Amino acid sequence: MAPVEISPVVTRAERDAFIKFPWEIYRGDPAWVPPLLLERKEFLNRKKHPFYRHGDAQLFLARRAGKIVGRIMASDDPNYNAEHNSNVGCFGLFESIDDQQVASALLGSAAEWLRARSRDAIMGPIDYSTNYVCALLIDGFQHRPTLLTAHNPPYYAALIEQSGFHKVMDWYAWWFDQPNDAHVRLRRIAERFANSLQVTIREVNMKDIAGESRRLREIYNRAWEKNWGFVPFTTAEFDHLIKELKPLARPEYTLIAEVEGQPAGFLLYLPDINVALRRLRNGRLFSWGLPIGLAKILYYKDRINTGRLVALGVVPEFRRHGVAEKLVLRIIEEAMVKNGVTGECSMTLENNRLINRFLEAIGADRYKTYRIYERAIP
Numbered sequence: 001m002a003p004v005e006i007s008p009v010v011t012r013a014e015r016d017a018f019i020k021f022p023w024e025i026y027r028g029d030p031a032w033v034p035p036l037l038l039e040r041k042e043f044l045n046r047k048k049h050p051f052y053r054h055g056d057a058q059l060f061l062a063r064r065a066g067k068i069v070g071r072i073m074a075s076d077d078p079n080y081n082a083e084h085n086s087n088v089g090c091f092g093l094f095e096s097i098d099d100q101q102v103a104s105a106l107l108g109s110a111a112e113w114l115r116a117r118s119r120d121a122i123m124g125p126i127d128y129s130t131n132y133v134c135a136l137l138i139d140g141f142q143h144r145p146t147l148l149t150a151h152n153p154p155y156y157a158a159l160i161e162q163s164g165f166h167k168v169m170d171w172y173a174w175w176f177d178q179p180n181d182a183h184v185r186l187r188r189i190a191e192r193f194a195n196s197l198q199v200t201i202r203e204v205n206m207k208d209i210a211g212e213s214r215r216l217r218e219i220y221n222r223a224w225e226k227n228w229g230f231v232p233f234t235t236a237e238f239d240h241l242i243k244e245l246k247p248l249a250r251p252e253y254t255l256i257a258e259v260e261g262q263p264a265g266f267l268l269y270l271p272d273i274n275v276a277l278r279r280l281r282n283g284r285l286f287s288w289g290l291p292i293g294l295a296k297i298l299y300y301k302d303r304i305n306t307g308r309l310v311a312l313g314v315v316p317e318f319r320r321h322g323v324a325e326k327l328v329l330r331i332i333e334e335a336m337v338k339n340g341v342t343g344e345c346s347m348t349l350e351n352n353r354l355i356n357r358f359l360e361a362i363g364a365d366r367y368k369t370y371r372i373y374e375r376a377i378p
Helices: 012-020 037-043 078-084 100-115 156-161 179-191 206-223 235-245 292-301 323-337 353-361
Strands: 004-008 056-064 067-076 088-096 121-124 136-139 166-176 199-203 254-259 262-271 306-314 342-349 365-376
Touching: 004 100, 012 037, 012 056, 056 100, 067 100, 078 088, 088 100, 088 156, 100 121, 100 156, 136 156, 156 365, 179 323, 199 323, 206 235, 206 254, 206 262, 206 306, 254 323, 262 323, 306 323, 323 342, 323 353, 342 353, 353 365
Parallel strands: 088 121, 306 342
Antiparallel strands: 004 056, 056 067, 067 088, 121 365, 136 365, 166 342, 166 365, 199 254, 254 262, 262 306
C-alpha cells in the first residue's frame, strides 16, 4: 500500500479540492446535506472571516498515490486559552476514508502544527471554536443534520479514538415530536412563575439590527460564560454571524426577554434551510450560468416546516424565574402549534442537567449525541 502524504493547503486549487472532498465520503449517504460551495469558500477566507483577526488556522490534505483520501483543519484560538487558562488547540473539518493510517496521519499533522505554536493538547472536532460547528456525531446517523450541525460516518469515532483521543464532553440534540403535548406540559410549568418577575418578551427589531446584535452578544457572553468550552464572541464575529443568519431569521422566532427594560435572555429559532440545501447535491447555486440552485432554495424555503432552536440563554441573575420557560413556551405556541412547525433543540451539554431535565419534562426526545475528543501533544 502506498504511503500517506500530508501537505498544507496553499493554492486556490488545493482549497477548492479541500472543500469538495466530502462528496467522495458521503456519496450514497441519504442523510448527508451538501454544503454550499460559496459559503465554504467564505468560511475559509482568511481575509474575510473574523476569526483570523485574533486566531489562526491551517488546512491539510492527505493523499495516497496522488489521490486525495482525507482532509483536516488545525486551528489556534488565543481567546479560548485566555478564557480557560489552558494551552490547547483544535482540529476540525475532519474527513477521511475508513483507513487508520490516513486518519492518524491527518491528526498527527494537526498536532504538529499546534506543537509549533507551543500548544500542549489538541481537541475536536471543532471548526475554529465552539462558536461554530463542532463535535462528532456518535449516534443518530440515520437522521439528516439540521442547519449548523455536524454529520459524519459512524466509523470516524473509531479512527479518532485509535489515534489516542479520549472523550471530553458529549452534547445532545432533542426533537419535539409532539409539540401540542409539549405546549400543555410547558404551560403548566410556566404558570408556577406567575407571581415571579414581570418578564416582557418581544421580537427582535430587524430595523435596528446593529443595536439588537449588541444586546444579543451581551446576553450570549454572559449566559454561556460558565459553560464547558465557552469562548466569548468578539464583536466582529457576532456581527458576522448575525449578517449570515439575518436572511433566515423570522422576527417572531427571534425573541428577547426583558425585565424592567434590562435584557434577561434570548431565544433564536431558525427554519431548517438544510431541507432546501439537500436538493442541491452539487452545492452550487448556479449551473451553466443559470441560477438553478438558487431557484430551488427559494422554492423549498417557503415550504420548510421544520426548524432548529439554535440558542437559548438567560443571564445568571434572572435564572430560576421562569424566563427560559416563557421563551420556549412562546416559540412552541407561535412556531409549532400555530404554524405547524416541528424541529430540534440543540446542542445541550451533557452536564447541563437543568436544561436537559427541562427538555425531558416537556416531552422532547433525545435523538442524537455528539462528542468532543482530546489528547495531549507530546
